[in-house]
Structures are given as structure tokens and as C-alpha cells.
Amino acid sequence: FPTFNRPNVELVTDDIREFTSTGIITKDGKARPLDCVILGTGFIVDPRIYMKKFELCGLNGHTIQEDWKVSPTAYLGITAANYPNMYQLVGPHTGLGHNSIIFMIEAQADYIVNCVKLVQAKGGGYLDVKEEAQNRFLGEMTQALKGTVWDSGCKSWYQTAEGINFAIWPKSTWRYWLATRKVNEADYRFVKCAGQSAEGTSGGKLGTSAQAMARAAVR
Known part of the structure; x- marks a missing residue:
């Protein structure tokens, strides 16, 4: 890394203790004046972490955190069984290590719009992906990852602590477009909801944020 050897560059690995009006103070107590601080937080890709305060209860009475205890999973990385009208962008198994994520996001956005149009065409209510469809997708991803550099035994940011790869789409992006078009x-x-209720038929209730999401999808 030649940049680290430049005379005007210093690599500091100490933790940041505090921010000041002129920069930062690191754990060693040294004040470091800075013009700009960029927070590199983009590598938290596990939804169990960035959604840990997102109140969401599914039709089965479980929270999303309970259902994702072992590993996050979703059909096409977009919809999760028992969580109707919850749609995700760059969800499980749709991150990339070999292409532009923008193409994936565009395909997902189009797919979500088509789901909403389908609900409207059927008179309102909700769509709930079947567990067998979700499990089939997970099986396809697990099989496709075998023998790739993303499943070679090395620990990485796209794996759980147990080594389950939940983040990467291992195929070409055009195949994802074909799957989601x-x-x-x-x-x-x-399921058509009487009175456009955000309650599931089996007694599960969506959290406050998810109710708003469900109402928006029905509209």
C-alpha cells in the first residue's frame, strides 16, 4: 500500500476516544486536528445488526430477529415468509463482490413495484411469500456458492460467526434480472384483508413501522 508510505500520510489504528471542535482524540490521548472525518460504516451488512431496533412481528407471532437467529434469509433477497408487504433492497444473498450493486437495486425496485401492482390488481390485501419458495431460493444460493472464493473457508464480512454466507449473490447480475423481472x-x-387491516390472518401483528409500510403498499 504505497499511500501509507507517503510523507503526508499517517496510519493510525488506535480507537477514537472523542471528537473535538478541531478534530479527534485517540485512545492514546493524542489530539489529532482534522479538516474532515469520514465514517466508514458501510461494512455492517448483517440485517440482524442494522435492524435490531426495528420492531417487526410476523404472522407466526415471531419477531424478525427470532426468525433470523441462525442466519438472515429472504426470497430473492426481497421478501421474507410470514412478513407480508415487507420488501428489502440489497437483502440476504443479493450483495455483490463482482459487479455493480446499482443494477441489483434497480431490479429489486422494479420487482417491488410489480408486487404492489399485483396487490392492487387483486383488490388490496397482502402478499406473503411461501416458506417452500424461500427455502428453495436459499438452497439454490447455498449450492451456487460452493467452490467459489466467497465460500472458501475464510472469515469475512458477508458471513455469520458460524461461517454461513448470507450476503453474496454468486451468479451473474443478468440472471438476477431474469429472476426478478x-x-x-x-x-x-x-390474502385480502377485511377493511385493509394490517393484521395477519393467524393473529400476528405488524409493528408500528411495518404497519405504515403495509398501508403504503396497499395504497
């Missing part, structure tokens, strides 16, 4: 209705349950 049309909603496969056979992989979903459609």
Missing part, C-alpha cells in the same frame, strides 16, 4: 404468483399467498 416478473413476479411468480405461485411462490406467494395472496
Whole structure:
């Protein structure tokens, strides 16, 4: 890394103790004046971490954190079984290590819009992806990852502590576009809610944030 050897560059690995009006003070007590501080927080890709304060209870009465205790999973990285009308961008198994994530996000945004249009066309209610469809997708990803550099036994930011790779899409991006360009209705349950309620038919209730999401999707 030649940049670290430049005379005007200093590599500091100490923790930041505090911010001041002129810069930072590191754990060793040294004040370091700075013009700009950039927080590199983009490597927290585990939704169990960045969604840990997101109140979401599914139709099965579980929270999303309970259902994702072993590893986060979602059908096409977008929808999760028992969590109707919850849609994700760059969800489980749709991160990239070999291409532009923008293409994936565009494909996901189009897919979500198509899901909402499908709900509207059917008269409102919600879509809930079937567990067998979600498990089939997970199995396909697990198989496709075998033998790749993303599943070679090394620990990385896209794995759980147990070594489960939950983040990477191991195929080409155009294959993802093919998989998401049309909603496969056979992989979903459609339930029409009386009075557009945000409550599930089995008694589960969505959290406050998810209720707003569900209402927005129905509209």
C-alpha cells in the first residue's frame, strides 16, 4: 500500500476516544486536528445488526430477529415468509463482490413495484411469500456458492460467526434480472384483508413501522 508510505500520510489504528471542535482524540490521548472525518460504516451488512431496533412481528407471532437467529434469509433477497408487504433492497444473498450493486437495486425496485401492482390488481390485501419458495431460493444460493472464493473457508464480512454466507449473490447480475423481472404468483399467498387491516390472518401483528409500510403498499 504505497499511500501509507507517503510523507503526508499517517496510519493510525488506535480507537477514537472523542471528537473535538478541531478534530479527534485517540485512545492514546493524542489530539489529532482534522479538516474532515469520514465514517466508514458501510461494512455492517448483517440485517440482524442494522435492524435490531426495528420492531417487526410476523404472522407466526415471531419477531424478525427470532426468525433470523441462525442466519438472515429472504426470497430473492426481497421478501421474507410470514412478513407480508415487507420488501428489502440489497437483502440476504443479493450483495455483490463482482459487479455493480446499482443494477441489483434497480431490479429489486422494479420487482417491488410489480408486487404492489399485483396487490392492487387483486383488490388490496397482502402478499406473503411461501416458506417452500424461500427455502428453495436459499438452497439454490447455498449450492451456487460452493467452490467459489466467497465460500472458501475464510472469515469475512458477508458471513455469520458460524461461517454461513448470507450476503453474496454468486451468479451473474443478468440472471438476477431474469429472476426478478416478473413476479411468480405461485411462490406467494395472496390474502385480502377485511377493511385493509394490517393484521395477519393467524393473529400476528405488524409493528408500528411495518404497519405504515403495509398501508403504503396497499395504497
